[in-house]
Amino acid sequence: MFDQTPAGLPAAPGVGYKPQHFSDILEDAAPVGWLEIHAENYMGDGGRPLAQLRHLSERFPISVHGVGLSIGGEGPLDPDHLARLKHLVGWLNPASFSEHLAWSTHDSHFLNDLLPLPYTEKALARMADHIDQVQEVLGRQMLLENPSSYLAFAESTMSETDFLREIARRTGCGLLLDVNNVFVSATNLGYSPVGYIDDYPLDVVKEIHLGGHDEDEDDHGAPLLIDSHGRAVVDPVWALLDETLSRTGPRPLLIEWDTDVPDWSTLRAEAKRAQDALSKVTA
Amino acid sequence: MTGQATFRTALLDASQPTPGGLTDGQGRPAGRRYDVYRNNVAVSLAEALETGFPTIAKLIGPGNFRAVAARFLRASPPSSPLMMRYGAGFAEFLETVKPLAHLGYLPDVARLELALRRSFHAADHTQADPAILQDLDDDALMACRMRLAPSVAVLRSAWPVVSIWAFNMRPGSPKPQARPEEAVILRAEFDPEPNVLPMGGADFLEALIRGDSFGSAMAAAGEDFDVGAVLSLLLGHRAITGIDFEDTP
Numbered sequence: 001m002f003d004q005t006p007a008g009l010p011a012a013p014g015v016g017y018k019p020q021h022f023s024d025i026l027e028d029a030a031p032v033g034w035l036e037i038h039a040e041n042y043m044g045d046g047g048r049p050l051a052q053l054r055h056l057s058e059r060f061p062i063s064v065h066g067v068g069l070s071i072g073g074e075g076p077l078d079p080d081h082l083a084r085l086k087h088l089v090g091w092l093n094p095a096s097f098s099e100h101l102a103w104s105t106h107d108s109h110f111l112n113d114l115l116p117l118p119y120t121e122k123a124l125a126r127m128a129d130h131i132d133q134v135q136e137v138l139g140r141q142m143l144l145e146n147p148s149s150y151l152a153f154a155e156s157t158m159s160e161t162d163f164l165r166e167i168a169r170r171t172g173c174g175l176l177l178d179v180n181n182v183f184v185s186a187t188n189l190g191y192s193p194v195g196y197i198d199d200y201p202l203d204v205v206k207e208i209h210l211g212g213h214d215e216d217e218d219d220h221g222a223p224l225l226i227d228s229h230g231r232a233v234v235d236p237v238w239a240l241l242d243e244t245l246s247r248t249g250p251r252p253l254l255i256e257w258d259t260d261v262p263d264w265s266t267l268r269a270e271a272k273r274a275q276d277a278l279s280k281v282t283a
Numbered sequence: 284m285t286g287q288a289t290f291r292t293a294l295l296d297a298s299q300p301t302p303g304g305l306t307d308g309q310g311r312p313a314g315r316r317y318d319v320y321r322n323n324v325a326v327s328l329a330e331a332l333e334t335g336f337p338t339i340a341k342l343i344g345p346g347n348f349r350a351v352a353a354r355f356l357r358a359s360p361p362s363s364p365l366m367m368r369y370g371a372g373f374a375e376f377l378e379t380v381k382p383l384a385h386l387g388y389l390p391d392v393a394r395l396e397l398a399l400r401r402s403f404h405a406a407d408h409t410q411a412d413p414a415i416l417q418d419l420d421d422d423a424l425m426a427c428r429m430r431l432a433p434s435v436a437v438l439r440s441a442w443p444v445v446s447i448w449a450f451n452m453r454p455g456s457p458k459p460q461a462r463p464e465e466a467v468i469l470r471a472e473f474d475p476e477p478n479v480l481p482m483g484g485a486d487f488l489e490a491l492i493r494g495d496s497f498g499s500a501m502a503a504a505g506e507d508f509d510v511g512a513v514l515s516l517l518l519g520h521r522a523i524t525g526i527d528f529e530d531t532p
Contacts, residue, residue, distance in 0.1 A: 040364050044404030044432065048473035051407070068364025074287045081364055106291040110361040112331065113323040115290065150320065151313035153285060154304045188316070189308030218307060219314040226319060 009034050009207060011063055011250035014272035015267055016065075016229075016258060017240065021076045022052050024264035026059075031273045036063040036254050042092075043084045056132035061208065064088065070105040070165040071130045071144075072117045078105065082137050089138050091195045096207060096252075098143035099134070101127070101164065118153035118164040124170075130169040143206050144168070145176040145177070148183040148213075148227035160185075161199040169205045175201065178209035179240045180233065180256075182223040183245065188218075193240050202248050204228070210241060212254035232270060237276065245281045253278065285392035293317070294324050326385050328356040331366045336373060336396045338382055339389060341451050351380060354363050367404055370397060388442035395466070395477060396438040402468045405434035416514075423528070425498030429491050430525035431517070434470035437488045438477075439463075447478045467513075469520035483508035485492035 014035025017025075025031050035056055042053050056062065069081060089097055102114035117123050134142055146164060158166075168175055177200065179193075186193035212231035216224045233255070245251065255276040257267055285304040293299035303311035329352040333340045340348040347373045349512065351402065355376050372498070374393035384391055411430075445466045446459035465485035466477045483504030490500035501510060515521050 040328035040366065043365055044367055047434075047470075049404070049405050051473065070364075078364075082364075082517045098454065103287060106287045106362065108362055109291065110364045111294060111324050112361065112364075113320060115287075115294075115320060117287075118285070132456065149308075151305045152308040152317040155307055156284070191308070216319075218316055219312070220307075222307070224316060225320070 005232075007061070009063055009252035011252055013254060013271040013277065013278070014063065015271055016059075016254065016255045018257075018261050019049070019052060019057065019110060020261065021264045021267070022056075025056070028264070028268070029226075032060075032268070034061040034063060034152055034252065036065050036066075036256075038270075039064050039066040039085060039088055039097075039221060040068045042088055045225050049130065053207045057092055057094075062092060063096040063098065063252075064092065064094040066099040067114070068104060068110065069099050069249040070103045070110075071099050071132065072101060072103040072115075072123070072132065073105055073130075074103070074126055075106065077130055077133055082134070084109070085134075086137050089140070095130070096143060097138060097140065098145055098207065099149050100145045101167075115153065116153070117149060118148055118154040119158045119160060121157065124166055128167055129172045131167065131173050135171065135173065141172060141174055142175040143174040146210065147179055147185070148178075148180050148188075148225075150188055150224065150226075152283045153188055159199065161196060161201070165201040168201060172230070173204075174206040175204050176207045176209060177205045177244065179244055180213060180237050182225060183234075183237050183240055184213050184227050185275055187223055188224050190222075193236075194243060197240070197244055197247070202244070205248055207252045207254065208241065208244065208248075209254050209256055209272075210237060211258075228259060229256045231257075232266075233273070238273065240279065241274075241277050245277060248282055293461060294321055295360060297321060299358045300364070309436040310470055325353060325356065327360070328369070329353060331369050332356070332357075332373065334371045335400055336393055338451050339373075339393055341387065342389065342392065342447075343383065346366065347383075351377070353385070354380075369401065370423040373397070387441070388444060388447055391438075391440040391442050391444045392447055394440075395448055395468075396439055396469050398438055398476050399525065402436055402470050403430070405470070405471070408434070408521075408524045411504050411523050411525050413518050413523075415526050416518075416523075418501070425496065426499050426528070428494055428527045429497060429523050431492055432470065432522045432524050433490070434468070435488070435492070435522050436468040437480075437492070439467070439485050440466070445479045448477060454478055456507050467516065469516065469522050471520040471522075480516075481509040481512050487513060 010033045014034035015032050017035040017037050100114050102109050182193050182196050209231045211229045214226040214228045218224045255270045285302045289302045301317040332352045359372050373391040377390045432434040441461050441463045443459040443464050445464050449456035465480040468477050469474050487500045487504035
């Protein structure tokens with residue numbers, strides 16, 4: 001179905017790469033199994049970011065994680081951005097490419113956040129068309145990540161899990177299951193996170209994300225969790241990971257820590273905890 | 284129906300009501316849950332600006348910077364998902380901020396920071412063999428055309444813009460003296476640095492970048508121009524990528 005068949009990510013822990021960890025990673029005798037980068041940070045013409053990425057890619061499988069394609073946008077995909085992505089994926093030949101069930105651009109204004117969409121037939125058809133286009137341009141399968149939700153759309157006609165299952169069925173894309181996002185959304189919208197996993201098409205999950213969140217309250221004093229990626233993963237999310245892995249078997253696991261980035265040893269300790277979770281399940 | 288146009292407009296304008304059709308998942312209006320997105324957008328764009336303009340943030344203080352950034356990001360949301368490019372119009376925006384009018388050098392400091400960022404992400408280059416220059420006689424030198432690295436940028440300011448930048452960003456740098464400064468940004472490997480040019484240096488380098496011959500660039504720089512100092516800067520930062528002799532008269 002696709003021209004390129006990359007080897008894929010190993011069923012091991014990886015971390016979101018931060019330039020301040022470059023030397024620590026290279027000096028670490030047993031660092032992590034793989035690294036994930038945000039595509040948009042490596043779309044300059046040259047300089048240190050690309051030099052570091054070339055260097056790291058010789059030693060680690062790399063996952064390219066896009067945050068700016070706006071696949072869930074009402075408008076067409078930005079052809080310039082798609083071309084930049086094709087260039088990056090072309091020279092790097094990463095083990096995986098993933099993006100989000102979200103939109104971030106409208107009328108060529110980029111809002112730098114992952115914004116929500118209603119789960120309707122119309123949104124599904126548009127999203128599937130966009131994913132078809134991405135996979136055709138990149139010549140490979142992409143993974144689609146479930147969002148963190150703070151609100152719901154009254155017009156939605158299907159559940160998020162049904163929406164994702166149907167997108168994967170129509171486009172052949174894989175799914176990136178972010179269990180922190182599941183926990184955040186389930187808490188915020190009042191459903192069971194394990195029930196979500198029950199309904200989720202786990203057979204097409206090719207990667208799992210973990211990250212930290214902040215706690216707030218809504219107008220009624222109900223808990224409102226914010227997907228901040230600025231702290232350690234909390235115990236209930238580790239428990240949800242165990243529950244998920246018991247059904248999927250080992251999968252590539254990623255620790256995301258994007259704000260208040262800690263030192264390498266703290267991040268590596270989180271990756272070690274992910275390794276422990278993987279060790280408890282068998283393929 | 285809650286279209287993305289409505290959703291987007293209210294994101295950037297807190298005076299707009301929360302769009303309809305959004306709930307808390309239990310049928311109640313979303314209320315401040317929508318503000319999470321408002322906050323994410325404003326904070327992430329303000330942080331991107333602060334990352335891109337650290338000297339401006341230091342000069343006016345973080346509180347003032349956030350206030351200015353909040354106005355800028357609403358007036359000029361990014362036109363591209365590449366945050367490394369965000370803030371191209373920030374210097375011009377600063378010129379319009381009346382409470383900052385007494386800090387007349389701010390827009391030029393912002394231009395310098397933007398040029399440093401562009402240089403940081405510019406294409407890599409290979410230096411031309413410096414021995415070529417040593418072997419040239421005067422006529423050949425005057426007739427040649429020098430190609431400079433894509434990371435090279437020239438700036439002119441009525442303010443001591445490089446000295447202000449260095450005083451804030453490089454501990455131990457001397458206090459800026461009131462004077463205009465011309466500068467060239469050079470990136471030997473990965474870290475661009477601004478360098479103050481001798482008088483005529485900006486004219487000289489802009490002529491080279493335009494593709495003028497070395498002799499024409501010298502003429503543009505005027506008499507008393509210290510060409511040796513500028514060549515040393517270029518060679519010391521491996522900034523000359525090619526020397527062409529074709530089309531010479």
